[in-house]
Amino acid sequence: MMKSLLRAIPAIGFAALATSTSAAVMTFDDLPDGLSPGPSYSENGLKMGSEQDRPLFASGGVMVGGPIETQGQYFNFTLSTGQAFTPVSVDLIRLTRTGRVFGNFNLAGYNETDDWISSVDFDNSSNHTVDISSLGKVYRLRLTFYNDIGGIDNLVFTPTIAAGVPEPASWALMLAGFGMIGFTLRARSKPIIA
Numbered sequence: 001m002m003k004s005l006l007r008a009i010p011a012i013g014f015a016a017l018a019t020s021t022s023a024a025v026m027t028f029d030d031l032p033d034g035l036s037p038g039p040s041y042s043e044n045g046l047k048m049g050s051e052q053d054r055p056l057f058a059s060g061g062v063m064v065g066g067p068i069e070t071q072g073q074y075f076n077f078t079l080s081t082g083q084a085f086t087p088v089s090v091d092l093i094r095l096t097r098t099g100r101v102f103g104n105f106n107l108a109g110y111n112e113t114d115d116w117i118s119s120v121d122f123d124n125s126s127n128h129t130v131d132i133s134s135l136g137k138v139y140r141l142r143l144t145f146y147n148d149i150g151g152i153d154n155l156v157f158t159p160t161i162a163a164g165v166p167e168p169a170s171w172a173l174m175l176a177g178f179g180m181i182g183f184t185l186r187a188r189s190k191p192i193i194a
Helices: 002-017 168-189
Strands: 024-026 040-043 046-050 057-059 062-065 073-079 085-093 095-097 100-102 104-110 116-123 128-131 140-146 150-159
Touching (some): 062 073, 085 104, 104 150
Antiparallel strands (some): 024 150, 040 046, 046 073, 057 062, 062 150, 073 140
């Protein structure tokens, strides 16, 4: 019994060091309708900014983008902590104007040295949720609106949080606990001479 407990203690200790994270959502609900006062927006630790330094535009809690003059419009998403995150899904919102459907999108992921990792292209033929988890862990997510206008909502992401390193006092306490367990086992295993 005691030996199996001793085998389990290191596993329990290392499991306590791991940090679990849950998904967060950028809903754009706090982005005011119309033009925003600035080129950036932040929600649940995720920052979004216009690459062309233009004001953001929202309508009914949906972030709307479109080309500027003859080029696409680009938005960058990064964690405010500067750490990596995994994009999970995003809702594409179909926008029409004068009977035409608009909005071709590209999402591209970049690593910590800002090198391109992978990307996903999709069109906006209907309202639907797109799985973007294939992009994997990224430090920057770049959203490009091609052609004309389009909308996104509910960008789901999972922050990547590194496991913490215990403080020296925690190490000392853990080692003292192991020493006490070892002393107890050693004291129990001595035969009693009668």
